[in-house]
Amino acid sequence: MGKEIARVKGTRDLLPEDMVKRRWVFERIRDVFERYGFKEILTPTFEYTKLFQLRSGEEVVNQLYAFEDKGGRNLSLRPDLTSSVARLYVNSFQTAPKPVKWYYITNMFRYEEPQSGRLREFWQAGVELLGSGRVEADAEVIALFVESYLATGLKNFTVNIGDRVLLDEFARMLGVEDDVGLMRLIDKKDKMSEEDFIASLKEFGLNDEGVEKVLTLIEIKGRPDEVLPKAEELFTSEEAKAEIAKLYELVDLLDAYGVSDWIRIDLGIARGFDYYTSVVFEAIAPNDLGIGSIGGGGRYDNLIEVFGGRPTPATGFAIGIERLIPILEWKGLIPGLRVGSDVFVAYIGKEREVKRAVIELTQAIRKAGIKAEYDIQGRKLGKALDYANSIGAKVAVIVGKRDLSEGRVTVRDMVSGEQYAVEIGNAVEKVKALLKE
Numbered sequence: 257m258g259k260e261i262a263r264v265k266g267t268r269d270l271l272p273e274d275m276v277k278r279r280w281v282f283e284r285i286r287d288v289f290e291r292y293g294f295k296e297i298l299t300p301t302f303e304y305t306k307l308f309q310l311r312s313g314e315e316v317v318n319q320l321y322a323f324e325d326k327g328g329r330n331l332s333l334r335p336d337l338t339s340s341v342a343r344l345y346v347n348s349f350q351t352a353p354k355p356v357k358w359y360y361i362t363n364m365f366r367y368e369e370p371q372s373g374r375l376r377e378f379w380q381a382g383v384e385l386l387g388s389g390r391v392e393a394d395a396e397v398i399a400l401f402v403e404s405y406l407a408t409g410l411k412n413f414t415v416n417i418g419d420r421v422l423l424d425e426f427a428r429m430l431g432v433e434d435d436v437g438l439m440r441l442i443d444k445k446d447k448m449s450e451e452d453f454i455a456s457l458k459e460f461g462l463n464d465e466g467v468e469k470v471l472t473l474i475e476i477k478g479r480p481d482e483v484l485p486k487a488e489e490l491f492t493s494e495e496a497k498a499e500i501a502k503l504y505e506l507v508d509l510l511d512a513y514g515v516s517d518w519i520r521i522d523l524g525i526a527r528g529f530d531y532y533t534s535v536v537f538e539a540i541a542p543n544d545l546g547i548g549s550i551g552g553g554g555r556y557d558n559l560i561e562v563f564g565g566r567p568t569p570a571t572g573f574a575i576g577i578e579r580l581i582p583i584l585e586w587k588g589l590i591p592g593l594r595v596g597s598d599v600f601v602a603y604i605g606k607e608r609e610v611k612r613a614v615i616e617l618t619q620a621i622r623k624a625g626i627k628a629e630y631d632i633q634g635r636k637l638g639k640a641l642d643y644a645n646s647i648g649a650k651v652a653v654i655v656g657k658r659d660l661s662e663g664r665v666t667v668r669d670m671v672s673g674e675q676y677a678v679e680i681g682n683a684v685e686k687v688k689a690l691l692k693e
Contacts, residue, residue, distance in 0.1 A: 266376025354387030
């Protein structure tokens with residue numbers, strides 16, 4: 257026997273019990289996306305590597321699954337879908353009515369160190385809204401973000417909103433030239449101790465006063481009515497004041513959506529920073545699993561131009577499925593979901609007419625919308641019923657040559673053990689009745 261081939265690091269096998277949970281989550285999120293008027297798309301699993309180098313931050317570029325194909329093309333597996341969406345839009349949809357509202361639920365690939373809620377192959381559910389620079393578009397997307405989590409039963413979470421314009425202004429106030437470098441550092445603040453964070457800021461080149469200002473900034477977080485007045489005190493430029501006024505309007509609109517309970521302001525959020533241009537946000541659900549952000553997004557008004565398109569404002573988000581599902585399971589929010597068949601058809605005898613009757617009856621049950629299978633192994637009755645128990649079938653139907661000659665079959669309640677002799681023509685209705693009990 258040959259040596260077994262191991263699963264690739266950072267990937268996982270999803271068994272039927274896993275898939276039924278994922279489908280349950282996907283269906284609830286998809287329903288909310290579509291109620292908000294978003295339409296599903298799917299782009300290729302791999303693209304030219306240049307596509308991701310144009311848009312993505314340095315960290316993502318370093319994590320690309322890049323390769324050269326047999327035609328000598330430099331390709332990469334998609335690390336996210338936003339770049340592909342921008343390519344699709346520039347190629348085919350620049351003259352489409354605005355806004356363009358797309359969603360996706362699919363897998364992505366990044367070569368990073370596997371850890372809790374982070375794999376090399378992972379799934380995201382996300383939306384992109386292209387063609388509107390209005391604050392109403394930000395509100396629509398953030399409200400949808402909140403409602404997507406609520407649809408899964410999750411209630412204990414917050415959506416924390418930050419702003420790239422204010423972070424840029426903050427960097428100017430500190431006299432920092434490498435504003436992107438500073439924001440990447442701020443973005444990692446939750447992954448290190450305060451001592452290490454302060455040391456990193458000093459290593460970056462900030463003096464004690466600059467470090468103190470950064471520490472002040474990242475503490476400006478909480479409910480909007482408490483936080484935004486503090487932001488007004490900290491930022492004095494006209495551009496920053498206009499951005500804060502927009503945040504006030506955004507918060508007011510989100511109140512109209514009925515999602516205020518989940519909204520917080522956190523000016524220390526950078527979220528990969530490189531391509532965001534204004535409002536950014538992320539969802540945090542307290543847990544004991546070591547999982548941080550469970551999704552996020554923001555406004556990226558310059559990206560379409562980067563890919564050669566006309567200036568087009570855009571905003572969107574992605575929900576991390578590999579992070580969300582463990583939290584839902586930990587909280588007991590995913591219901592007990594059945595895997596497999598509700599009905600098992602067993603038979604006695606090997607005659608042609610018996611086998612045909614078994615298949616015809618199984619098909620009739622299936623056409624009634626019931627999950628059913630028959631004993632294709634041809635076991636003895638006792639073994640067949642043992643198998644029916646092992647798959648959790650609630651009802652067994654037993655077909656025998658003698659019963660068939662009299663136009664009957666036996667329907668067995670696998671829970672109570674009770675059996676009923678039923679005319680073949682009434683078997684499906686009897687099965688339905690037992691499944692409802």
